[in-house]
Amino acid sequence: MAVLRSCLSLQLACASLTLTIASGASWAQKADLEFGRYLATECMTCHRSATAGGAIPNIFGMAEPRFIVLIKAYRDKQLPNPVMQSVASRLRDDEIDALAHFFAATKKQ
Numbered sequence: 001m002a003v004l005r006s007c008l009s010l011q012l013a014c015a016s017l018t019l020t021i022a023s024g025a026s027w028a029q030k031a032d033l034e035f036g037r038y039l040a041t042e043c044m045t046c047h048r049s050a051t052a053g054g055a056i057p058n059i060f061g062m063a064e065p066r067f068i069v070l071i072k073a074y075r076d077k078q079l080p081n082p083v084m085q086s087v088a089s090r091l092r093d094d095e096i097d098a099l100a101h102f103f104a105a106t107k108k109q
């Protein structure tokens with residue numbers, strides 16, 4: 001009986017833990033998006049005016065993994081563009097994640 005009771009309370013603890021994690025994740029995603037929007041102000045000047053075949057590539061709707069790889073490549077100076085190198089050199093990993101999330105979720109206005 002004692003075993004059964006501890007099993008039950010363990011299950012309850014697990015259930016509430018899962019709930020906490022689930023609601024935490026959606027909150028974090030929303031915060032991520034807002035943080036990304038805030039950080040993206042700086043990028044808009046250039047990237048909002050992207051045209052097909054122009055010097056500035058369109059980054060709206062880009063898949064997050066590709067976006068992250070590209071920005072980190074500029075940050076590590078593996079990609080040569082000096083403007084993007086300097087922009088990327090100021091970004092922390094969590095800021096890159098937030099930007100990736102924002103641009104993947106946003107269409108060009």
Ligand code: HEC
Nearest residue numbers: 042043045046055056057059067070071081083084087099
């Ligand atoms: C002063 C203008 C300017 C600003 C500001 C700027 N970019 Fe760029 N970005 C460029 C140009 C030009 C390129 C193309 C560089 C190249 O040919 O390697 C580029 C390339 C990129 C690429 C690679 C796209 C691809 O398809 O290869 C990404 C991703 C990117 N920028 C993200 C950002 C983010 C995020 C910000 C803001 C934090 C930002 N850029 C700010 C001008 C800018």
